[in-house]
Amino acid sequence: IVMTQTPLSLSVTPGQPASISCKSSRSLLHSDGKTYLYWYLQKPGQSPQILISEVSSRFSGVPDRFSGSGSGTDFTLKISRVEAEDAGVYYCMQGLDLRTFGQGTKVEIK
Amino acid sequence: EEQLVESGGHLVQPGGSLSLSCAASGFMFSTSWMTWVRQAPGKGLEWVATINPDESEKYYVDSVKGRFTISRDNAKNSLYLQMNSLRVDDTSIYYCTRDGRLLLPWGQGTLVTVSS
Numbered sequence: 001i002v003m004t005q006t007p008l009s010l011s012v013t014p015g016q017p018a019s020i021s022c023k024s025s026r027s028l029l030h031s032d033g034k035t036y037l038y039w040y041l042q043k044p045g046q047s048p049q050i051l052i053s054e055v056s057s058r059f060s061g062v063p064d065r066f067s068g069s070g071s072g073t074d075f076t077l078k079i080s081r082v083e084a085e086d087a088g089v090y091y092c093m094q095g096l097d098l099r100t101f102g103q104g105t106k107v108e109i110k
Numbered sequence: 111e112e113q114l115v116e117s118g119g120h121l122v123q124p125g126g127s128l129s130l131s132c133a134a135s136g137f138m139f140s141t142s143w144m145t146w147v148r149q150a151p152g153k154g155l156e157w158v159a160t161i162n163p164d165e166s167e168k169y170y171v172d173s174v175k176g177r178f179t180i181s182r183d184n185a186k187n188s189l190y191l192q193m194n195s196l197r198v199d200d201t202s203i204y205y206c207t208r209d210g211r212l213l214l215p216w217g218q219g220t221l222v223t224v225s226s
Binding site: 036038040042047048049050053089091093095096098099100101102103104 | 219
């Protein structure tokens with residue numbers, strides 16, 4: 001499964017919204033009814049950290065300005081009001097068939 | 111606290127071998143699927159290999175098939191990655207992670223540099 005993210009980079013003013021798209025080459029809907037699409041953030045010099053699981057479930061401790069949506073092959077991560085601490089590279093990942101990551105979207109704070 | 115600690119990263123010449131280890135604590139390692147993910151300098155994340163709890167299932171990305179072997183020792187709560195015939199493009203930080211479809215937790219990574 002190929003994961004394609006757009007854009008590959010984003011420069012955002014604090015307080016403004018941001019959106020990242022992720023498309024998979026085939027549906028991530030499993031026969032169990034779950035859709036195995038995840039969002040990670042990797043801050044400079046750190047390991048990736050989970051933000052969103054199964055399309056839209058915000059992980060424990062993740063601020064509510066982060067939200068995930070989508071279905072099938074099209075998914076979106078939105079940040080309602082970007083803060084300085086949100087800088088880093090965002091990856092989508094499919095967990096349906098082995099594991100594949102998107103190319104990453106670098107978010108810079110102006 | 112769930113924790114993973116990788117070790118074994120080193121500078122190695124092309125064609126050489128290296129073995130990575132990952133020590134797990136704070137969760138039931140023996141019943142967990144485990145995965146290695148790598149990241150080349152300045153590049154994105156790449157899934158490398160996955161192993162099931164009893165080692166009966168192992169999966170690899172095409173670029174490492176026949177060269178890398180994933181294994182585990184449940185008695186020692188440890189995951190391994192044996193890397194042979196190393197190439198310059200294997201240079202990466204290698205992370206181990208518990209794989210429940212969701213990859214969590216992640217270790218801090220260990221750097222493998224393949225260079226002459």
